Amino acid sequence: MQLTGKHIINAAPAVVWAMLMDTDTLARIVPGISRLEKTGDHTFNSILEIKLGPVNSSFTGNLQLENVIVQKGFTLRGQQNSKIGNASAALKIGLSLVNAVQTEVAFNGDIRLSGLLATMGQRIMSGVANTLSKQFFANLEKEVEKANV
Template identity: 60%
Template structure:
């Protein structure tokens, strides 16, 4: 499942970067994540709950940040397991300052699904990706506004 998107946020690049590096905020803006606990340097244990139409599943697993170059880029690695299948995603996130008050955030990655999710979910997968993307940005915007 391809995960790509970009969006311009009304905040300076440093602020956007700080928010992304803040575990509590990250937990709020990554769709579905309900808990994020630090287990090591840039390593977290994550619990998420995805409710999308007919599907409602609890996932758990790890989340790590790598290739961190402040304040412009890092890679988010997510590995989430559940009884209905697992999701492993590696997403490269880039920040570019549009101007002093605006930052363009873009990401590009791929999520590997396995199990029943991969086998039976294809019909709606692009919708899932789209929806998660939208949620991510709208969560981010809310967080900036708050």
């Protein structure tokens, strides 16, 4: 399933970038994350709790940041496993300068589902993905506001 979207954040790219690179902040921003543990420079172990309509489960897996270009973007690659099926994702995240105090964050990539998740979840996945990405940007905005205070 293809995922694309973009959103303008009221902060300079350097600020946004720092947040995305900070494990604790990232754990607060990404919806559903209940644990995020840094295992290397750009690798994490994670536990996510996600509810997709009739499908409700806890996912464990890893996240990696690849092709990291400071303040420009990276590819977020992840493999998440659960008892109701697995998800693997490769999301390109790009930051671009709008003006000194605004950054556009864009993402583009796809998610592959397997097992019960694919059977029962696919039908409502795009709706869920929209909700999750809205939450992500809302959380990010909240973090920015906090930092601005």
